[in-house]
Amino acid sequence: MRASSISYPVAILAVLVGMLWGIVMAATHDHQAMPAHAHLNLLGWVSLFLFGLFYQVHPAIDRGHLALLQVLVWIIGTVIMTIGVALVHTGSPASGEPLASIGSIIVVIGMLLFGWIVMRR
Ligand code: HEM
Numbered sequence: 759m760r761a762s763s764i765s766y767p768v769a770i771l772a773v774l775v776g777m778l779w780g781i782v783m784a785a786t787h788d789h790q791a792m793p794a795h796a797h798l799n800l801l802g803w804v805s806l807f808l809f810g811l812f813y814q815v816h817p818a819i820d821r822g823h824l825a826l827l828q829v830l831v832w833i834i835g836t837v838i839m840t841i842g843v844a845l846v847h848t849g850s851p852a853s854g855e856p857l858a859s860i861g862s863i864i865v866v867i868g869m870l871l872f873g874w875i876v877m878r879r
Contacts (some may be wrong), residue, residue, distance in 0.1 A: 761825035765810035768833055772802025794844035801836040801865060811871065819875060828871040835864030 776799040783789050809829060814821035839861025845854025 759826060760813070760820045761822075761829045762810040762813040762820050764826065764833075765806045765813065765829045766828075769803050769806040769810065772806065772836070774796055775841060776803060790847050790849075791844050793847055794840050797843050798836070798840045801832070801839065806832060812876070816879065819879065824871070824875055828868055828875060831864060831871060832868035833842070835861050835868050837861075 765779060776795055779791065779798070783795060806829070809832065813825050813829075819825050838857055839847045840860070842854045842861050844855025845851070846858055847854075
């Protein structure tokens with residue numbers, strides 16, 4: 759399975775959830791969860807779509823296990839971090855902070871992996 763065939767659909771799903779979340783925030787005039795909305799959109803949509811573009815123009819890397827691992831690590835980190843940031847900003851910091859911390863470490867690992875993949879090309 760190619761990494762870009764995972765990153766594109768998940769990026770689309772992330773931005774659809776992110777946009778719905780934005781509409782709900784706007785409609786309810788409750789912007790508390792704004793940092794989580796922003797992180798979901800920027801990590802889950804923008805970054806993941808950019809990974810897909812990079813992998814698509816490098817088909818040999820796209821077919822490799824390392825690229826697939828990188829995309830999966832990024833998706834897991836993004837989901838955990840978004841939930842954690844949302845909890846922190848909506849009144850549950852005790853449960854949100856550990857998740858936000860773990861999620862942020864996972865996305866850093868995902869970016870280090872991506873950096874490695876780009877540099878050794
Ligand atoms: C239907 C689409 C969207 C809606 C209705 C929406 C709605 C909102 C709302 C209500 C806020 C809070 C603004 C505030 O409290 O000052 C916000 C903030 C934000 N949104 Fe969205 N959003 C949408 C899509 C996106 C997308 C696609 C991205 C990124 C690619 C994005 C990135 C951000 C960022 C970075 C912030 C924080 C801005 C700041 O710090 O002032 N949003 N959005």
